[in-house]
Amino acid sequence: MTNKFDNLYSQNKSRSFVLHLVRAYLPINKVQKYWGNHDGESDQLKNEKIRCCCCGTPLASIEEIWSKTVATPGVMEDQMKYSIDAMLNPDAHKDDKREDVPIVKAINGKVQAFTGDKTETKMCLACVKELLEFTQNMILRGDKQINFAIRKEMAKEFPDALETINGIQQKQKEDYEARKKRKLEEQNKPKEVKTSGSTNAFGDFLSPEQKAKLGIK
Numbered sequence: 001m002t003n004k005f006d007n008l009y010s011q012n013k014s015r016s017f018v019l020h021l022v023r024a025y026l027p028i029n030k031v032q033k034y035w036g037n038h039d040g041e042s043d044q045l046k047n048e049k050i051r052c053c054c055c056g057t058p059l060a061s062i063e064e065i066w067s068k069t070v071a072t073p074g075v076m077e078d079q080m081k082y083s084i085d086a087m088l089n090p091d092a093h094k095d096d097k098r099e100d101v102p103i104v105k106a107i108n109g110k111v112q113a114f115t116g117d118k119t120e121t122k123m124c125l126a127c128v129k130e131l132l133e134f135t136q137n138m139i140l141r142g143d144k145q146i147n148f149a150i151r152k153e154m155a156k157e158f159p160d161a162l163e164t165i166n167g168i169q170q171k172q173k174e175d176y177e178a179r180k181k182r183k184l185e186e187q188n189k190p191k192e193v194k195t196s197g198s199t200n201a202f203g204d205f206l207s208p209e210q211k212a213k214l215g216i217k
Contacts, residue, residue, distance in 0.1 A: 036063030
């Protein structure tokens, strides 16, 4: 199955948008449920119309879900009755659709909205998972832009860990260069000419004058 982000990333006009999503939603600890947009004066829930920026699925904030389910009389009671009946009579509900569930019906079939860091975008959970899968695949493929974006965000989130990793990599590089230098020095070192042991042993039986004539020290 083709990942929708593969198609978006392959197009120049939408590549920067995908990179923005990668920086905004990853590492995964940046992903959070969208609470909603309050009216600053009355603190009442605005009637927001949110859609997933990638697939267009209608989304609901936590505030909207709360106001239309828990805060609305009768909805949670209907949900409890439905859940109990579904457990006791599973065959009667085997053909039920998602929209048949009372709390889903109360929010008009919408799904939970998620958002990231420093972004106005909202996404459904399915697209968040797809973005994570896409990013993992691109890292394994060695895509330079995705790798750079992730390393930059990791440096912001975990500066100490990244500094340690960079330090280890630098130490490994220095050790490699030092070993390479020592090996090269050993290869270029002049070899010493040694007198064989048999010649030295023979010279032990000669007088100084005889050694001088034969050129033996």
